[in-house]
Amino acid sequence: MSKSYLDLDQTHCAIGHPKTAFWQWMLTVDHKRIGLMYAAVIFTFFFVAVATAFAMRLELFAPGAQFMDGDTFNQAFTLHGVIMIFLFIIPGVPAVFGNIVMPLMIGAKDVSFPRLNWFTFWLYITGALVALSSLWSGEGFADTGWTFYAPYSLTTNTNVITTLVAAFILGMASILTGLNFLVTIHRLRAPGMDFFKMPLFVWGIYATAWIQLLATPVIGITLVLAILEKYFGIGIFDPSKGGDPVLFEHLFWIYSHPAVYLMILPAFGIMSEIIPTFSRREVFGYRTIALSSASIAGIGYLVWGHHLYTSGMADTAKVIFSFLTFFVAIPTGIKFYDWVFTMYKGKIILTTPMLWALGTIITFTIGGLTGVTIAMVGVDIHLQDTYYTVAHFHYAMLGGVVFLLFAGLHYWFPLMFGRMYNEGHAKFAFYLNFIGFNVLWFPMFIAGYYGMPRRYFDYLPEFEIYHQISFVGAVIFITGLITMFYVLIRAIKNGEKVGPNHWNATTLEWHLPTSPPPLENHTKVPYVDFMPYEYHHGQPVVKFDYETMKRID
Amino acid sequence: MSSHAYVAEIATDRDGNEHVVQGWQDDMYGAKLGFWLFMFTEVLMFGAMFMTLTYYMMLHEADFVHASASLNRYLGGFNTVVLLISALTMGLGLLKMRHGDIKGAKTMIWATIVLAFLFLGVKGVEWSLEYSHGVFLGLDALQPGNEHSKPFGQILFFGMYFTMTGIHGVHILGGIGIMLWLLKRINSGKVTPEHHILHFNIALYWDLVHLIWVFVFPFYYMMGAGTEMDTATLSSTIEAISHLGGSNEHH
Numbered sequence: 001m002s003k004s005y006l007d008l009d010q011t012h013c014a015i016g017h018p019k020t021a022f023w024q025w026m027l028t029v030d031h032k033r034i035g036l037m038y039a040a041v042i043f044t045f046f047f048v049a050v051a052t053a054f055a056m057r058l059e060l061f062a063p064g065a066q067f068m069d070g071d072t073f074n075q076a077f078t079l080h081g082v083i084m085i086f087l088f089i090i091p092g093v094p095a096v097f098g099n100i101v102m103p104l105m106i107g108a109k110d111v112s113f114p115r116l117n118w119f120t121f122w123l124y125i126t127g128a129l130v131a132l133s134s135l136w137s138g139e140g141f142a143d144t145g146w147t148f149y150a151p152y153s154l155t156t157n158t159n160v161i162t163t164l165v166a167a168f169i170l171g172m173a174s175i176l177t178g179l180n181f182l183v184t185i186h187r188l189r190a191p192g193m194d195f196f197k198m199p200l201f202v203w204g205i206y207a208t209a210w211i212q213l214l215a216t217p218v219i220g221i222t223l224v225l226a227i228l229e230k231y232f233g234i235g236i237f238d239p240s241k242g243g244d245p246v247l248f249e250h251l252f253w254i255y256s257h258p259a260v261y262l263m264i265l266p267a268f269g270i271m272s273e274i275i276p277t278f279s280r281r282e283v284f285g286y287r288t289i290a291l292s293s294a295s296i297a298g299i300g301y302l303v304w305g306h307h308l309y310t311s312g313m314a315d316t317a318k319v320i321f322s323f324l325t326f327f328v329a330i331p332t333g334i335k336f337y338d339w340v341f342t343m344y345k346g347k348i349i350l351t352t353p354m355l356w357a358l359g360t361i362i363t364f365t366i367g368g369l370t371g372v373t374i375a376m377v378g379v380d381i382h383l384q385d386t387y388y389t390v391a392h393f394h395y396a397m398l399g400g401v402v403f404l405l406f407a408g409l410h411y412w413f414p415l416m417f418g419r420m421y422n423e424g425h426a427k428f429a430f431y432l433n434f435i436g437f438n439v440l441w442f443p444m445f446i447a448g449y450y451g452m453p454r455r456y457f458d459y460l461p462e463f464e465i466y467h468q469i470s471f472v473g474a475v476i477f478i479t480g481l482i483t484m485f486y487v488l489i490r491a492i493k494n495g496e497k498v499g500p501n502h503w504n505a506t507t508l509e510w511h512l513p514t515s516p517p518p519l520e521n522h523t524k525v526p527y528v529d530f531m532p533y534e535y536h537h538g539q540p541v542v543k544f545d546y547e548t549m550k551r552i553d
Numbered sequence: 554m555s556s557h558a559y560v561a562e563i564a565t566d567r568d569g570n571e572h573v574v575q576g577w578q579d580d581m582y583g584a585k586l587g588f589w590l591f592m593f594t595e596v597l598m599f600g601a602m603f604m605t606l607t608y609y610m611m612l613h614e615a616d617f618v619h620a621s622a623s624l625n626r627y628l629g630g631f632n633t634v635v636l637l638i639s640a641l642t643m644g645l646g647l648l649k650m651r652h653g654d655i656k657g658a659k660t661m662i663w664a665t666i667v668l669a670f671l672f673l674g675v676k677g678v679e680w681s682l683e684y685s686h687g688v689f690l691g692l693d694a695l696q697p698g699n700e701h702s703k704p705f706g707q708i709l710f711f712g713m714y715f716t717m718t719g720i721h722g723v724h725i726l727g728g729i730g731i732m733l734w735l736l737k738r739i740n741s742g743k744v745t746p747e748h749h750i751l752h753f754n755i756a757l758y759w760d761l762v763h764l765i766w767v768f769v770f771p772f773y774y775m776m777g778a779g780t781e782m783d784t785a786t787l788s789s790t791i792e793a794i795s796h797l798g799g800s801n802e803h804h
Binding site: 108109110111112113114175179180182183184186187188190191192213214216217218220221222224225228232233234235236240241242243244247251254524525526527529549550551 | 562564565566567572573574575576577580582583586587590591593594595597598599601602605608609612613690691695696697698704705706708709712713715716720
């Protein structure tokens with residue numbers, strides 16, 4: 001009875017019926033196990049990229065070269081960007097929690113194509129290995145920045161092709177994940193659960209899946225064209241043959257701008273789960289949150305040009321792109337007000353996931369609003385490619401997506417492992433992270449405003465103070481990260497055992513017969529005739545008998 | 554079928570009404586939906602290339618017409634017909650499968666495979682002809698700054714031509730691969746008239762591949778047709794091919 005998906009033999013495999021635990025993990029098609037494996041790999045890469053970033057911070061501690069030359073620095077920020085973007089944050093929330101939690105939330109036994117899911121995971125691993133292989137082969141890792149702008153990427157001797165191939169493979173994996181989730185959400189919702197009864201995390205995953213599916217092919221073919229350009233000289237992006245490098249930038253950002261919404265939307269979904277659970281209150285404006293996810297995904301397609309204000313584009317186009325970019329702030333603002341209103345008169349419980357969510361409200365608001373400032377053409381001409389933009393991006397991505405990923409990690413930890421971490425220690429780690437994060441990135445707004453350009457390994461002496469404050473922040477932040485992961489990893493083995501619904505939450509992933517969940521999830525598929533976040537006097541309204549999955553309230 | 558012993562679960566609501574649960578197993582509609590979504594991605598990939606092509610055509614219209622005129626419309630047109638017929642055989646095969654005629658379905662799939670190979674063969678002849686005229690990726694004519702260099706517009710035209718017909722050719726090759734796999738699945742009884750979703754999706758794929766060619770053909774081949782640069786005639790085509798065969802014998 002108490003067998004969980006983590007136990008031996010508790011999995012279906014893509015090929016055959018292996019006997020050993022190792023092969024059962026390698027060949028597993030179970031969405032929960034695949035999600036866990038993604039988490040293990042993704043966070044490993046996260047730390048590699050954090051280490052690279054820290055090396056850059058060390059180098060920037062004082063003006064002039066400390067221990068890295070300029071070329072190495074270029075490779076370092078490229079490595080940092082490529083890992084963080086393609087290996088960590090793009091797969092991030094969907095690959096981990098989309099896999100582990102989304103099917104549970106809609107009452108499904110697995111995703112629509114479990115074997116494709118397994119294949120996708122290994123495609124991702126292949127892409128990751130190809131990317132890393134270029135570290136030790138040829139002329140070393142690419143030094144182009146993660147954006148691979150032509151024409152420099154076409155002429156540099158470093159291993160750009162390998163990195164492009166890797167990004168292409170990872171893009172395929174992303175497409176297939178999105179495809180799988182779209183079909184799953186359309187087909188496998190429990191009877192009675194219409195779209196407006198889905199938990200909001202599922203809405204986030206749904207909007208993201210469309211972006212994964214409809215934007216990624218554009219970068220895929222752009223990378224293929226760049227590869228062909230480098231190998232065969234087809235001329236498309238090469239000005240010496242009449243090609244247009246700005247075209248590369250357009251094609252690149254047609255994907256890569258929607259990609260930031262692809263990162264943030266499922267993260268917002270996590271926020272929409274945590275806030276009602278720990279406010280013990282029905283979410284405010286359910287439909288507006290759901291539809292704002294969809295509209296962010298839609299508007300997100302039409303704003304890529306704001307990356308090209310200084311690249312050579314018609315003034316009319318700049319004004320239109322600037323105007324459209326402001327529109328993204330509207331659905332985002334709606335979400336934030338909805339979350340704040342959900343907490344209003346709620347019974348707020350300051351657990352670790354709730355702390356992360358609240359912290360994100362602060363950091364992402366800073367990240368989002370500074371984004372509106374650089375959406376303005378005039379302001380952006382001044383701030384483009386400065387530390388201001390770097391700080392904006394990290395406040396939005398790290399202070400938004402990654403903070404919420406951590407929030408989700410703390411929120412669903414008892415679900416994934418059936419054990420609980422030490423809340424006191426985890427909260428301490430949060431405060432370290434939150435303080436370190438702000439000390440690390442806030443000075444960059446000021447440095448950038450005064451003209452500190454990004455991607456430089458040297459700088460004028462007047463910027464030294466900002467870099468040194470940032471360095472102190474980086475030390476605190478990394479200490480926080482290590483503490484956080486130490487607390488969590490320790491709890492996997494030694495944490496206190498907890499039941500299936502540790503947080504008293506309402507959505508279906510908390511109504512499982514065992515903790516951690518069994519192989520095929522719910523004992524029976526429930527009939528869903530309730531909204532996802534129904535609380536009455538601080539208690540969940542809907543109660544199930546976990547054996548029959550019939551309502552007993 | 555023994556491998557399809559899946560029985561759908563039933564969920565009961567509070568009024569005692571029963572609702573069939575859709576599982577991931579046996580979900581023909583889901584498999585169809587998934588494949589349509591995959592086809593979106595293909596359309597977007599080729600769409601981005603067509604967009605690039607259109608952009609450069611607007612910059613270099615005369616060069617594009619000139620370069621297009623030098624392509625061989627007889628071979629390209631022949632290939633278009635071949636692909637259209639192959640789409641027909643593919644569709645007929647699916648109809649036969651639906652009506653339970655497995656043998657007929659297999660014949661039609663084989664016919665499609667043969668036509669696909671024919672297409673690739675003709676494509677190969679075309680590329681060889683172009684190569685023998687000095688027009689190919691990496692040759693001087695498509696590099697800047699030498700005596701054989703073509704103008705920018707033509708370099709871009711041929712760059713995109715080889716890229717797109719090449720990527721299309723890879724899709725044809727992939728199609729042949731999955732058709733052979735389909736035949737294997739039919740032979741082992743995994744694809745049957747009751748469970749022919751694989752056949753259905755492969756037919757969809759093949760439709761897309763031939764549809765893309767239907768756009769590639771006019772865009773590349775027909776743009777220069779009927780202009781004074783247009784030198785392609787049936788007799789010169791035959792002569793060029795026989796010359797190609799002759800030059801191969803010399804080696």
